[in-house]
Amino acid sequence: MEPVIAVSNLDKTFPVANEDFFALQNIDLQFAPGEFSGIVGPSGSGKTTLLNIMGSLDKATNGKVYFMGDEITSLSAKESAQLRSRKIGFIFQTYNLLPVYTVYENLELPLILLGMSTADKKQAIMESLEWVGLTDKVNSKPAQLSGGQCQRVAIARAMVKKPTVILADEPTANLDSENSHIILKTMKKINDASGSTFIFSTHDDKVIGYLKRKITLVDGGIQQDETF
Amino acid sequence: MIAFLFKGLLRDRSRSLFPILITGSGVAITVLTFAWVSGILNETIETTARFRAGHLKVRTNALNEQQYPNIMELVLTDAGKIKNQLEAEFPHLTWKSRIQFGGLMDVPDKNGETIAQAPVAGLGIDLMSKDRSEIKHLNLGKALAKGNLPQKSGEILLSDDLFEKLGLRLGQSVTYIGSDMNGSMVFYNFKISGTVRFGIKAMDRGAMIASLEDMQDTLDMQDATTEIFGFFKDGFYHAEQASRIRASFNDSQKATGPFAPVMVRLEDQDNMGEMLSYMNAMFSAILIIFIFVISLVLWNAGLMNGIRRYGEIGVRLAIGESKSHLYWSLIIEALILGIVSYILGTAAGLIPSYYLQVHGVDFSAFTQNADFMMSNVMRARITPINFWIGIVPGVIAPFIGAAISGIGIFKRETAELFKELEV
Ligand SMILES: Nc1ncnc2c1ncn2[C@@H]1O[C@H](COP(=O)(O)OP(=O)(O)OP(=O)(O)O)[C@@H](O)[C@H]1O
Ligand SMILES: [Mg+2]
Numbered sequence: 245m246e247p248v249i250a251v252s253n254l255d256k257t258f259p260v261a262n263e264d265f266f267a268l269q270n271i272d273l274q275f276a277p278g279e280f281s282g283i284v285g286p287s288g289s290g291k292t293t294l295l296n297i298m299g300s301l302d303k304a305t306n307g308k309v310y311f312m313g314d315e316i317t318s319l320s321a322k323e324s325a326q327l328r329s330r331k332i333g334f335i336f337q338t339y340n341l342l343p344v345y346t347v348y349e350n351l352e353l354p355l356i357l358l359g360m361s362t363a364d365k366k367q368a369i370m371e372s373l374e375w376v377g378l379t380d381k382v383n384s385k386p387a388q389l390s391g392g393q394c395q396r397v398a399i400a401r402a403m404v405k406k407p408t409v410i411l412a413d414e415p416t417a418n419l420d421s422e423n424s425h426i427i428l429k430t431m432k433k434i435n436d437a438s439g440s441t442f443i444f445s446t447h448d449d450k451v452i453g454y455l456k457r458k459i460t461l462v463d464g465g466i467q468q469d470e471t472f
Numbered sequence: 473m474i475a476f477l478f479k480g481l482l483r484d485r486s487r488s489l490f491p492i493l494i495t496g497s498g499v500a501i502t503v504l505t506f507a508w509v510s511g512i513l514n515e516t517i518e519t520t521a522r523f524r525a526g527h528l529k530v531r532t533n534a535l536n537e538q539q540y541p542n543i544m545e546l547v548l549t550d551a552g553k554i555k556n557q558l559e560a561e562f563p564h565l566t567w568k569s570r571i572q573f574g575g576l577m578d579v580p581d582k583n584g585e586t587i588a589q590a591p592v593a594g595l596g597i598d599l600m601s602k603d604r605s606e607i608k609h610l611n612l613g614k615a616l617a618k619g620n621l622p623q624k625s626g627e628i629l630l631s632d633d634l635f636e637k638l639g640l641r642l643g644q645s646v647t648y649i650g651s652d653m654n655g656s657m658v659f660y661n662f663k664i665s666g667t668v669r670f671g672i673k674a675m676d677r678g679a680m681i682a683s684l685e686d687m688q689d690t691l692d693m694q695d696a697t698t699e700i701f702g703f704f705k706d707g708f709y710h711a712e713q714a715s716r717i718r719a720s721f722n723d724s725q726k727a728t729g730p731f732a733p734v735m736v737r738l739e740d741q742d743n744m745g746e747m748l749s750y751m752n753a754m755f756s757a758i759l760i761i762f763i764f765v766i767s768l769v770l771w772n773a774g775l776m777n778g779i780r781r782y783g784e785i786g787v788r789l790a791i792g793e794s795k796s797h798l799y800w801s802l803i804i805e806a807l808i809l810g811i812v813s814y815i816l817g818t819a820a821g822l823i824p825s826y827y828l829q830v831h832g833v834d835f836s837a838f839t840q841n842a843d844f845m846m847s848n849v850m851r852a853r854i855t856p857i858n859f860w861i862g863i864v865p866g867v868i869a870p871f872i873g874a875a876i877s878g879i880g881i882f883k884r885e886t887a888e889l890f891k892e893l894e895v
Contacts, residue, residue, distance in 0.1 A: 301790060322794045329792020340787045344484040349476070354791045356473050401791075 246313050247274040248409055248441045249298050254307035256293055256464075264305075267293045268464045271307070275409075275443060280435045282444040282451060285461035291445035292413055294461070298443070299332050299411045300324035312408065329357045333402030333440075335412035339394040341386040347373070347397050348382045351404045358405060372400040376430050392423030396430060403434055409441045416448050428454045477801055481808075487777065492813045494773055495870055498766045499817025499862035504852070505762055506861050507825035511853035513751045517709055517738065522609040523675065525741045526701035527709050528565065528717060530554060534730035535698065546730070547571075547653050551697040554733055558700065562717055565704055566605050569697035571596035571687045575650030577630075577680065579638050588638045592630075592648070592680040596687030596697075600625075609703065610681070612668065618642060619666025622683060629681040632667035640664060648680070652692040660690040708853065709738055711748075763861070767869035774806055774873020785881060799878045806874030807867065814866030818859060828852035 254271040257264035268290045275281060283291045296302040297309060300316050301324075309317050316327060328334075341350050351369040360368070373379045376396035386394055395415060402410050412431070416424035432454055435442050444451060452458060460468040481488050521527050535546040548554065551569050558567040572595060579588040597606045599622050607613065612621060617632040619642045630640070640646070641664075648660045662682065669676055688694060702717075704710060714737045721735040739745035781802075788798055832851035 299790075322796070325789070325792055325794035325797075327792075328790065332792075334790045336790075340783070340790075342480065342784060342787060344480045349479070353476065353788070356476055357792050 245276055247310070248277050248279075248312060249273075249275045249443075250310040251294075251298065252308050252310075254294075254297065254309065255305045256290070256297060256302075257305045266464050268297075268304075271464075271466060273459065273466070273469075275441055277408075277441055278435065278439045279457060280432065280442045280455060281457040281459065282446050282455040283459045283461055284445075284447055284452060285467075286447065289461040290464040291461055295411050295413050295443065295445050299334060299409075300327050301334075329354065330405070331408045333405065333407040333410040335395070335398050335402050335410060335415045337414040337417045339386070339391070339398045339418075341394055341397055341401070343386050346383050346385055347378065347389075347400075350386070350397060351401050354401065354405045368404050368406075369400075372404040373397075375403065375434055376400045390423075392419055392426060395419060395423070395427050399427065399430060399434070403438070403440065406438065407440060409443065412442065412444045414446055414448070415444065416446065416451055421450065424448065424450045473801075474804075477805065481805060487781075487805075488809065491773065491777060491809050491870070492816065495770050495810065495813035495866055496817035496820060498770050499814055499866040500821035502763060502766055502865050503818050503821025503858055503862050504825050504828075506759060507821070507852040507854050507858055508828060509755060509758055510855055510857075511829065511851045513755055514708060514853045515850055516751070517744075517748065518707070519672070520744060521703070521709060521738055522611075523670075523672070525738050525744060526699070527704050527738055528702035528714055528735055529741070530558065530700040530702070530721070530733050530735050531698065532731050533728075533734050536734050536736060545653060545655060547693060547696045547698050548700070548733055549696045549731065551700060552695050555700055558702065558721070561720070562702065565702040565717075568598055568606055568609075568701045568703070569684055570606075570699050570701055571684060571691065571693065572698045573650060573687065573691065575648055577634070577638070577678075578647040578649055579640065580645075580647060590634055590638060590678060592634070592678045593675075594648075594650075594680040594682065594687070596682050596684045599681075599683040600685060605703070609701075611670070612681075615668040615670045617667045617669045619664070622665045622681075625683065625686055626661075626663055627665040627683075628662040628686075629666050629668050629679075630664050631676050631679040632669040633676050634678050635664070635667045642666065648690065650691065652690075653696060654692060656692075658690055658692070660686075662686075711737075711739070714738065759861075763864050766865040770865050770869040771873040774870035775877045777874070777877070782880070795881050799881050802874050802878045802881075803871065806870050810867035810870045813870075814862045817866055818862045821862065822854060822858065825852045825854050825858065829854055 251271050251273040254268055255266060256268040257266050259265070271294065283294060285291055293302065297304050300309075300311075300319065304317050307317070308315055311327065311331065316324065319327065342353070345353070348369055351372060352365055355365045355368060370379060370382070373382060376399050378393060378396055378400065381389060381393065381397070386397070389397065395418075399415075402412075410431075415431075416427055419427060428451060431442055434440065444455070446452065455472065457469070457471045459466060530548065532546050532548050535548075538546060555567050555569060558565070575592055575594060577590050577592045578586055581587050595610075597610070599606065607621065612629070616629075618635070622628060630646075643663060643665075645661050645663050648658075648662060650658055652658045668679065668681065670679070682690075684697070688696065704713075718735045718737050725732060725734070727733070739748050785798055789795065829852045832849040834849050
């Protein structure tokens, strides 16, 4: 099966005090469709940087990234925006819902960018909210929700456009144990039902327990790649 | 998408209401300042116009070249005909004959012996007709210190200072001694009906104000006058229009020679031209500095607003909006807010400007001893520029602020922008 995302020979450097600091070095990775994988490692090991590059939010310094077989390292800003809009869902540690909009409207924004009709939007949004169990909060503002509920809305927002891949950067870092488990179970359920690929970055043991594959990153290099 | 963004804008007061309040206030202050400063400049010019120069004025070539108003030999004859012509051709101005004259004021005792004498600077104006425009031009109602305005022939107003200095009483007779238009000495008895104080030293030293008709009798100036003053009926000097009127009148004059009439503008007289251009330069300098400062503040507000929103921008980028789409949405947002602020701010600035134009502020306490022609009441003045001056601080400045802060979107790596929302 063709990998959803393939990374080959990837380097990412940042200029630090006139020298190139290697945040990622010589990374080779492939993610098959439907994976539920995590990139784990200590703080500063390069997890966020890797996720951002795979999600076309950032560019690699060397090497290539393929998305469904297409090379994305050389896409223009507009093309990568389109890729993100159609195929990639992001979930963040800090939810990042837009505070002035209702839950419904937060989910609506990605669909507006796709030019969907009102009826289709409504159906997709309600379906998504059902998956995360928040249909009753459809008209609430983020400020009226708990942290766990916010993160569930963020998951619904990431999946509302039925992306090929969902990239989640430490999605449980701001949540207590109970909410973390709710979030993880929700994502697992979505993963099982929809076949969307999930890639996490985390150093949370609770998350690691749910993973089917664990990639350990240390100092910008892959130290271990285990499948359970 | 635009509807979606607009909805967010309306809901988030920190992005709509507050910027509109801040920018609108800046616009209102600019509009008011502009009206106020133009009003003050205008008032200074107006005072000179009303007392001395008119907006336009017709006199003889000879008098014009002499630049000396008191030579009675150089007066304008046929004044009635010329005045009728002016009124017919330029009806949007009020045309008024005035006689400026000099002479001596002689105070006799019961037996006709002189007890005191002083030089006077006289003005013969239209006091007796129903049209009270000259009374308004010289602000005689306010200037009246004692007694009444002349009600009938033979009554005059005298400067209050002179009245006190000569120890006069209201209703007392005094003798004017001068020379008529043929150069003969004239003596004429007047009764003092009241005194005036203008707050203008040049006038308060020794002004004598009589009716035009009385002075024509006294100085043997039947149908003659020293000058015919023209005032725009809206009370404001219009330089370009004045130039056109002057050209039209002077071109239509067939007569030549020292006694032919010639029209001059306000700025053709004394050094009013220099004064006017100096004032305009001052005015422009004040405004440019002022608008620059206000614009800087509002530009900065636009900049801060953009930077504050890097978080939101990061999310929108992650969701798949393109950078250029985002950039334009920020600019359009700034433009919409700017236009609303401009409209509201201009309205808010025009209301007090209009009030100050109609009512003015009385500065008599400060201008008591001013040596130059200056009015006691300062007014704002609303000009067409007032309606669009607010575009600079209201629309252009925030627009540039948004455009520059938005460049950050392009300059930064997407991931970098994006990180700013994590802190
Ligand atoms: N824009 C940047 N400029 C310079 N250095 C950067 C930049 N972004 C990341 N780095 C560096 O790259 C390394 C990897 O950062 P990254 O954010 O990917 O770590 P992480 O594994 O996600 O850490 P954490 O668990 O704390 O989130 C760090 O040493 C970081 O300081
Ligand atoms: Mg990280």
